[in-house]
Amino acid sequence: MERKATDIAHPINVLEDAGLLHRNADVFRDNRPTYRIAEPLIGFYHAIMRPVWDQLERPGNASRVWRASRRRFTSNVLGPHFEVDLAVLAIADGSRPPLLAIGEAKWNDTMGMAHIERLQQIRELITKAGRYDTTGTRLLCLSGAGFNDTAYAAA
Secondary structure, eight states, X not given: OOSOHHHHHHHHHXXXXXXSEEEEOOTTSTTOOEEEEOOHHHHHIIIIIGGGHHHHTXXXXXXXXXXXXXXXXXXXXXXXXXXXXXXXXXXXSSSSOBEEEEEEEESSOOBOHHHHHHHHHHHHHHHHHTSSBOTTXXXXXXXXXXXXXXXXXXX
16 A cells, blocks of 8 residues: 555554454564455445546446356456455474365365475475474365366375
């Protein structure tokens, strides 16, 4: 948003308190949370309706606009609710905390080797950083659309 965090802290807290915004902590970057719109109707309005409002105001255009907007709906409305990155940490016993698993969940994306290789690269970067014990880190892929044959073979 190109604003100082102190300038937007109060509005963000109000939106969080009202249940309209969700804050997600980033376990790999301290004090760098991500936010997503919690209310699906507001997300739908901003992703689908607002960009084409002039077209929606014309009678008879709703069906055409919806057909043209379905892909945006999947990625901008469904995606934030069903697509997530995962990190599972264990409690440290005096040493580096074990990173039990990393993964990702996709809603409308058939997962394949590219997803697995991406997770392997992420695990390597985390290992090099040295903050977590990655010796037993599992890779997790979850998908509403399924997995291709290569991903099944790799599993």
